[in-house]
Amino acid sequence: MTTRSHQTPSEVAVVLNQRIIARESLDSSVPAAPKLKKRVKRFALDNELDHLAVGDIVSVALDEWLTARDF
Numbered sequence: 001m002t003t004r005s006h007q008t009p010s011e012v013a014v015v016l017n018q019r020i021i022a023r024e025s026l027d028s029s030v031p032a033a034p035k036l037k038k039r040v041k042r043f044a045l046d047n048e049l050d051h052l053a054v055g056d057i058v059s060v061a062l063d064e065w066l067t068a069r070d071f
Contacts, residue, residue, distance in 0.1 A: 026058070 015021060030036055044052040 023055070026055075026062075 040052060040054055040057075043049075
């Protein structure tokens with residue numbers, strides 16, 4: 001088994017907070033049942049956020065999920 005280098009949550013935050021970062025498309029349809037779009041919009045409104053970078057939220061969540069599985 002190869003040892004993989006994982007970024008810590010703080011390292012991920014540093015990358016996401018950079019003004020200009022390389023991005024790649026991660027096209028995916030998600031199930032409608034969790035009502036993610038509606039909940040994200042509600043979160044943004046409740047927290048008075050002008051812009052909520054859904055792609056950044058997804059990247060952090062997916063990174064944490066993969067890291068927890070040693071990938």
